[in-house]
Amino acid sequence: MALESINPATGEKLAEFEAWDQATLDLAIKNAAGEFLEWSQRTPMETRCQLIKNAAEVLREQQDELAELISLEMGKSINEAKAEIEKSAWVCEFYAEHGPDFLADEMIDTDASKSYICYQPMGVVLAVMPWNFPFWQVFRFAAPALIAGNIGLLKHASNVPQCAQAIERVLHQAGVPRHAFTNLMIGSDKVESVIRNRYVRAVTLTGSEQAGRKVAAIAGEELKKTVLELGGSDAFIVMNDADIPAAIEAAVTSRYMNMGQSCIAAKRFIIDQFIYEDFISKLKTAVEAKFVAGDPLDTATTLCPMARQDLLDELHQQVQTCVDYGARLVTGGYQLERAGCYYAPTILADISSAMPAYHEEFFGPVALIFKASEPAHAVGLANATQFGLGGSVWSGDPATAETMALRMESGACFVNGMTKSDPRLPFGGVKNSGYGRELSYHGIREFTNVKSIWIR
Incomplete structure (x- = not known):
């Protein structure tokens, strides 16, 4: 071998x-x-x-x-x-x-x-x-x-x-x-x-x-x-009183860093119903403006390849299945026509429990958008997965956000900040x-x- x-x-x-x-x-x-x-x-x-x-x-x-x-x-x-x-x-x-x-x-x-x-x-x-x-x-x-x-x-x-x-x-x-x-x-x-x-x-x-x-x-x-x-399928909850520009910036970084190939990346974006469409629009604009494919060794490159073709193929099949079940393809959803394992940064909205996105980890540059009616519903969606690695809550009310963070079934939860590993803090899941x-x-x-x- x-x-x-x-x-x-x-x-x-x-x-x-x-x-x-x-x-x-x-x-x-x-x-x-x-x-x-x-x-x-x-x-x-x-x-x-x-x-x-x-x-x-x-x-x-x-x-x-x-x-x-x-x-x-x-x-x-x-x-x-x-x-x-x-x-x-x-x-x-x-x-x-x-x-x-x-x-x-x-x-x-x-x-x-x-x-x-x-x-x-x-x-x-x-x-x-x-x-x-x-x-x-x-x-x-x-x-x-x-x-x-x-x-x-x-x-x-x-x-x-x-x-x-x-x-x-x-x-x-x-x-x-x-x-x-x-x-x-x-x-x-x-x-x-x-x-x-x-x-x-x-x-x-x-x-x-x-x-x-x-x-x-x-x-x-x-x-x-x-x-x-x-694995992880971390929830990224955004309430309607959150700092939306800050949340959008963190969402792009957390989801697409390392081309989305991170256990602790934000994967499921749970958005308050009152800002749902506005958040999707702003996220789409930010994603499409940021990423340019190129050589990973070029410091100007912002869109790099996934690690292997088989990983890309598996991710694309998950995306296609979600679309077949009624998910809205906001942007992306295809492999770039160039040498290498490049997959377009993708956003899927209107996720339902019938789709793979509701249950499976998407290990690549795909953001999954869920709609929440109120804080308890948002936490329920966050916990409706077999995974429990990390998560984050974005809100202008830190006390409410902290209560939500405590109720999330995860090894870590960050309030108004991107989930990350830090030598000073324990890292692991449930x-x-x-x-x-x-x-x-x-x-x-x-x-x-x-x-x-x-x-x-």
């Missing part, structure tokens, strides 16, 4: 790598396990923090080169790719600074002479990561996991093998030992064997609901800890969007043994 790197803007094959055989994979896992004692117990946390801080410096020093690699492998605009590298550096610095406090022993007053909670690393952790944010997704796992004393194994998406190699190289250049973080050059067919390997203690996955179910089932049989960050948390102190503690010590 070969892992291919293909430029989605041109269809050109950039590189090809032979996947590891089972013997090579098993040896890599064994070497990783052999590093655990040295890394977790003999390497002081202060040293581990310094090495992760070094990684931030390497990322910034190589920002242009790494951002270009992202753009070439999965089609992200060069401007967004540079921002992704910067955010990856930020999460490294954040945990290098705060990791020791997050993992410090907590003294507890009990009937003992001394009792406390300590956080000890679990061991070798497998990270199964997606292509849509190929650096950020990995570093938001790797920085806290390595600082906590764990060993990282990376099974990256098969269409970004060069990004995977570059991440491993960055960490090793920063001084992280060779076997403390290893990129596994394998396809999805070998993930089960890694999870079942006796040296692997836990798994984290960011990806589709289907992939999450499979990984969780295997890990469950092995009684191994999992953290799953899965329902079919997964479980567990990344980022903040919650994230660094996910892959630790929360141990109670009681002494008389």
Whole structure:
């Protein structure tokens, strides 16, 4: 089996790598396990923090080169790719600074002479990561996991093998030992064997609901800890007293950033009935004025390709089915007549419960518009999905908006702001969007043994 790197803007094959055989994979896992004692117990946390801080410096020093690699492998605009590298550096610095406090022993007053909670690393952790944010997704796992004393194994998406190699190289250049973080050059067919390997203690996955179910089932049989960050179909509620220009600007950014290929992107726009048509008109104008197709490496380009043709085809089929069921096609709805996986930014209005848009995640540049009669109806529409990752509420009445945010079934909700991940805040979902948390102190503690010590 070969892992291919293909430029989605041109269809050109950039590189090809032979996947590891089972013997090579098993040896890599064994070497990783052999590093655990040295890394977790003999390497002081202060040293581990310094090495992760070094990684931030390497990322910034190589920002242009790494951002270009992202753009070439999965089609992200060069401007967004540079921002992704910067955010990856930020999460490294954040945990290098705060990791020791997050993992410090907590003294507890009990009937003992001394009792406390300590956080000890679990061991070798497998990270199964997606292509849509190929650096950020990995570093938001790797920085806290390595600082906590764990060993990282990376099974990256098969269409970004060069990004995977570059991440491993960055960490090793920063001084992280060779076997403390290893990129596994394998396809999805070998993930089960890694999870079942006796040296692997836990798994984290960011990806589709289907992939999450499979990984969780295997890990469950092995009684191994999992953290799953899965799909999302985030609601973006706009009430009639909202700042409409601000909401429109955020709607365009949140829906079409990374060509809509984001779990936490706004996907379902739930609009108050009194401003419904006006919002659609303004959103259409903003979308059609903003996006110009071009080379992702050109800083002037605002419309980039989707990552793969099969993803575009699946999205287009969802759009066509909605139109067949009566959705209004406001703009877009077609693949551009040019080389590459370019899909026109699309808006579908008048969504009903009979359409795929009501139940499914649309992973691409398609905005879905729903009409709400009043705040309770808006929250009901927001919760009428199996997903629960993020969401946002836009209103001139922050108190009412906060009440709506509290009632939304999601791992996060932003009021008068675009939903986003932030190292300072926990990130994750409920329902079919997964479980567990990344980022903040919650994230660094996910892959630790929360141990109670009681002494008389």
